[in-house]
Amino acid sequence: MIDLQNLAYAIDQIVHNFGAVAVTGGALAGTLLDQAEVRRRLAWVVLAGWGSQIASGVLFGLISYSFYHHFPDISGIAQGALMVKVSCAAAGFLLAAAYLRRLIAWSEQWTWRLLLLLAITALSGAAFLRWFS
Amino acid sequence: MRNLNRLIFAVVFGSVVSTAFAAENMVNFISPKDGATLDAMAENKVTYEYTVVPPGDHTHLYVDGEQVAVLREARGSHALEAMSPGKHELCIKIVNHAHAPIGFDKCINVTVK
Numbered sequence: 001m002i003d004l005q006n007l008a009y010a011i012d013q014i015v016h017n018f019g020a021v022a023v024t025g026g027a028l029a030g031t032l033l034d035q036a037e038v039r040r041r042l043a044w045v046v047l048a049g050w051g052s053q054i055a056s057g058v059l060f061g062l063i064s065y066s067f068y069h070h071f072p073d074i075s076g077i078a079q080g081a082l083m084v085k086v087s088c089a090a091a092g093f094l095l096a097a098a099y100l101r102r103l104i105a106w107s108e109q110w111t112w113r114l115l116l117l118l119a120i121t122a123l124s125g126a127a128f129l130r131w132f133s
Numbered sequence: 134m135r136n137l138n139r140l141i142f143a144v145v146f147g148s149v150v151s152t153a154f155a156a157e158n159m160v161n162f163i164s165p166k167d168g169a170t171l172d173a174m175a176e177n178k179v180t181y182e183y184t185v186v187p188p189g190d191h192t193h194l195y196v197d198g199e200q201v202a203v204l205r206e207a208r209g210s211h212a213l214e215a216m217s218p219g220k221h222e223l224c225i226k227i228v229n230h231a232h233a234p235i236g237f238d239k240c241i242n243v244t245v246k
Contacts, residue, residue: 005188009231064233072232073193075200133203133232 008063016056020123022049023092027116031109039108043099046115050093053122057089078133081125088122159184160192160225160239167241173218177245181225182208189227189235197221203232216245 026046030039061071074082095115098104104111163180171177183192184207194202194211202211204225226238 003188005229060231064229064231067188068229068233068235070234070236073200073226073228073234074232 005063005067009060012056012059012063015052016060019049019052019056020119020126022046023053024116024119024123027112027119030112031116039112040100043096047093047096047100050089050096053089054093057085072133074129074133076132078129081128081132084125085122085129088118088125092118092122156184156186158186158189158227158237160227160237162223162225162239162241165223165241165243168243169241170244170246171216173216173245177213177216178210179213179223179225180210183225183227185227188229189237190230192225192227193232193234195222195224195226198224218245220244 022045026042026049030042030046033039033042064070064072092115095104095111095118099108099111160183161181163182165171165177165179179194181192181194181204183204185191192204193200194204196213196216201214204211221243222240223243224238224240226234228234
């Protein structure tokens with residue numbers, strides 16, 4: 001019989017993983033391609049990716065809370081890695097949204113490079129979060 | 134028919150035996166013991182053993198409510214940071230894959246002098 005708790009974590013993990021693919025792949029493609037229309041579509045992919053990262057990240061905590069009335073208990077390096085991930089997700093989401101609303105004053109290329117850097121940093125943080133907790 | 138009876142017997146017997154020997158969550162402080170006095174100048178270690186069953190996955194060690202270690206080995210020891218003189222609470226909590234405490238723990242009190 002499938003354990004409901006594991007099923008909930010697994011489904012949430014699927015969303016989280018695809019979010020990571022979207023923010024990294026989308027930003028990498030945006031850095032390499034220079035067609036304006038393609039870049040705008042990619043920016044939507046990246047925005048959706050960061051949005052799903054934030055939502056699924058919050059849901060991880062809520063699943064734990066709903067089953068045990070406790071949030072996941074992490075400390076030290078893992079806690080630092082989580083803060084890095086949260087910061088990257090917030091910055092990436094806002095940056096992608098600002099790009100789509102044409103609120104960015106500096107060069108488009110730098111925006112995409114920054115989005116890629118945020119994605120790589122968040123992915124690296126995920127590795128530390130996984131192995132130091 | 135005889136084979137069918139044997140099969141049913143094997144399944145029922147197997148279920149009874151596996152239920153009887155099913156593991157349960159268990160946490161034990163081998164040392165220090167509850168109420169022990171520790172030397173503030175010595176390197177103090179917690180030696181423990183535990184058994185977890187799903188959804189439990191591993192355990193966390195806490196000193197005065199603060200997580201100080203993730204214990205992945207079912208039996209082992211962990212060196213404690215220096216503790217101030219006075220009473221302290223050591224707890225080992227069973228957590229799931231996502232590090233959420235599942236509500237099973239063992240706590241002891243020690244005095245550091």
